[in-house]
Amino acid sequence: MLDLDKIDPYLLRPVGFVRSKLKRRKDCPKQGYEGAPDAWVEVDSDFAEGLDGITPGSKVILVTWFHKATRNVLKLHPRDNKDKPLRGVFVTRSPDRPNPVGLHRVEILQIDRPERIQVRPLEALDGTPIIDIKPILKNSLDA
Amino acid sequence: MLDLDKIDPYLLRPVGFVRSKLKRRKDCPKQGYEGAPDAWVEVDSDFAEGLDGITPGSKVILVTWFHKATRNVLKLHPRDNKDKPLRGVFVTRSPDRPNPVGLHRVEILQIDRPERIQVRPLEALDGTPIIDIKPILKNSLDA
Numbered sequence: 001m002l003d004l005d006k007i008d009p010y011l012l013r014p015v016g017f018v019r020s021k022l023k024r025r026k027d028c029p030k031q032g033y034e035g036a037p038d039a040w041v042e043v044d045s046d047f048a049e050g051l052d053g054i055t056p057g058s059k060v061i062l063v064t065w066f067h068k069a070t071r072n073v074l075k076l077h078p079r080d081n082k083d084k085p086l087r088g089v090f091v092t093r094s095p096d097r098p099n100p101v102g103l104h105r106v107e108i109l110q111i112d113r114p115e116r117i118q119v120r121p122l123e124a125l126d127g128t129p130i131i132d133i134k135p136i137l138k139n140s141l142d143a
Numbered sequence: 144m145l146d147l148d149k150i151d152p153y154l155l156r157p158v159g160f161v162r163s164k165l166k167r168r169k170d171c172p173k174q175g176y177e178g179a180p181d182a183w184v185e186v187d188s189d190f191a192e193g194l195d196g197i198t199p200g201s202k203v204i205l206v207t208w209f210h211k212a213t214r215n216v217l218k219l220h221p222r223d224n225k226d227k228p229l230r231g232v233f234v235t236r237s238p239d240r241p242n243p244v245g246l247h248r249v250e251i252l253q254i255d256r257p258e259r260i261q262v263r264p265l266e267a268l269d270g271t272p273i274i275d276i277k278p279i280l281k282n283s284l285d286a
Contacts, residue, residue, distance in 0.1 A: 004241055005213060008154065010272075011154055012154075012155065012242050015242065049218060050217040071148050074190065087195060090193045090276035090278075097193075097275060099274040131241075131242040132240060135235065
């Protein structure tokens with residue numbers, strides 16, 4: 001396995017990919033709770049051991065990398081609505097941003113093989129790289 | 144400014160850095176709500192425009208990159224407690240993980256200059272790179 005401590009310190013390595021019926025960016029709801037479908041998360045076998053202990057029914061944060069995003073964006077119209085005034089990108093949840101990290105609160109529906117997990121709801125495109133998976137802590141509202 | 148759409152697609156570019164009294168990893172609480180101090184977020188002037196519209200009192204998610212983390216970790220004892228059984232890293236919030244992304248729900252206390260923001264609580268080390276800032280959406284529990 002690639003030694004992650006020896007690559008460029010700012011280089012991401014996807015740990016898996018989204019498998020979804022959402023094939024085009026325009027088909028994706030802007031947020032998961034806006035009618036996003038179930039989807040599968042396929043974790044690379046190199047990282048499957050990192051899922052040890054994960055359980056159906058639990059809620060996790062998927063951290064994705066919006067690989068289709070435009071990164072040279074600092075101001076935009078929220079929700080692509082030209083009637084809304086331009087805002088700084090860090091005051092929006094647009095996927096177009098300098099580091100296009102996506103956060104998705106999802107429920108784990110089932111675990112098919114150790115490294116293949118069904119989740120919902122997920123508004124990310126098919127093929128979106130996953131860079132991290134985190135549990136939601138009971139004592140915290142964060143995600 | 145560097146054209147972010149022309150660099151390696153998986154390369155992060157920090158948009159700012161944490162300024163904190165927490166100077167050593169062992170001084171850092173494991174979570175913000177475990178007594179973490181106020182801290183400052185200094186956004187690089189190249190990205191300051193992205194903060195346009197941010198307001199004191201609002202709550203945001205800081206997305207950091209734990210630059211001191213070890214990335215070749217797939218299983219560990221939660222909270223560094225050897226009495227707890229080994230778990231997959233994706234079932235923990237350890238900073239040591241393949242892509243050491245940190246999520247921090249913080250309140251914005253004040254905006255000093257357009258690009259210098261005081262927040263609380265923040266358990267991240269002084270010098271930690273910030274890779275994104277996101278608003279918390281009213282309709283969502285995610286972060």
